[in-house]
Amino acid sequence: MRSCREIETTLALPPKSGNQNITQEDMNTADSSMANSRTADEVTTNEILELEEGALRRWLSGDPSGFLEISANDVVYFDPFTERRLNGLVELTPYYEAIRGKIHADRFEILNPLVQLVGGAAILTFNFISYGGNENAMCWNCTEAYRRNDDQWRIIQTHWSFAKVK
Amino acid sequence: MRSCREIETTLALPPKSGNQNITQEDMNTADSSMANSRTADEVTTNEILELEEGALRRWLSGDPSGFLEISANDVVYFDPFTERRLNGLVELTPYYEAIRGKIHADRFEILNPLVQLVGGAAILTFNFISYGGNENAMCWNCTEAYRRNDDQWRIIQTHWSFAKVK
Numbered sequence A, B: 001m002r003s004c005r006e007i008e009t010t011l012a013l014p015p016k017s018g019n020q021n022i023t024q025e026d027m028n029t030a031d032s033s034m035a036n037s038r039t040a041d042e043v044t045t046n047e048i049l050e051l052e053e054g055a056l057r058r059w060l061s062g063d064p065s066g067f068l069e070i071s072a073n074d075v076v077y078f079d080p081f082t083e084r085r086l087n088g089l090v091e092l093t094p095y096y097e098a099i100r101g102k103i104h105a106d107r108f109e110i111l112n113p114l115v116q117l118v119g120g121a122a123i124l125t126f127n128f129i130s131y132g133g134n135e136n137a138m139c140w141n142c143t144e145a146y147r148r149n150d151d152q153w154r155i156i157q158t159h160w161s162f163a164k165v166k
Helices: A004-010 A024-028 A032-037 A040-059 A065-069 A089-097 B004-010 B024-028 B032-037 B040-059 B065-069 B089-097
Strands: A071-078 A107-118 A121-131 A138-149 A152-162 B071-078 B107-118 B121-131 B138-149 B152-162
Touching (some): A040 A065, A040 A152, A065 A071, A071 B107, A107 B152, A138 B138, A152 B107, A152 B138, A152 B152, B040 B138, B065 B071, B071 B089
Parallel strands (some): A071 A152, B071 B152
Antiparallel strands (some): A138 A152
């Protein structure tokens, strides 16, 4: 079985342009002073990516609150361990709280993130790899739908699934 | 192993309200003359559900064109058999064409569909079961993001994954 990393480098992924694969380190070194020279869409795209990466970093340290804090009350949720869609923070919160402190990864990669902007909605998709800890090189597909409310972006739909590994 | 149908009836799904579980038959008997008495959001929600159900019916008869015809050029796509996100109709079309005529189900159910409207975007989520044919009682999670362009709704993101079966 090949690793996810091998898949990434073997497949002919689209050329890296505006949305490049990003790591924790990339986010830390982003130069926010460049915001004025970017288009509004670029600023929004970066804002969405920063929200997601921040929540993921907390998630992989065992803290689900990062995602809970940026999810709307009417968020809906799928992952490979749910038998049906979870509806609302009222269902997602206890689901996340049950695994608080149980998730850990040494590092992760967000591969080829794409943000599709449609007015007050933003559809973020990416492939994801987590390494080490209790999730050794797990390969994921992810879709997050964000909605802007009062200048704050909140997740209204999360869908995690396993990507195929050859 | 329980069937998907058992899962549906065993789990405490939210009360059926505006968005009920629908079948092929429900769609066929919908009364379009009621449109004037419904809100704009209800009309849009029904339009999205009809688009999805029509494409699914063709899909489960081996015809992927239903989905291709309502997908935007910039559609992105995940399913359990892809190693990474597919980007655009340019990648989705050959993927679908390779399985033309190979998919068949005797019947299917769209469970608890929900449409979240955000301006010109509509996020459709549902659980799905197909019965018989070469897909015997397969249980899925599905997210479709639609975008309105010139009064036509087009899919810009599709994410299919397997739901957990106890």
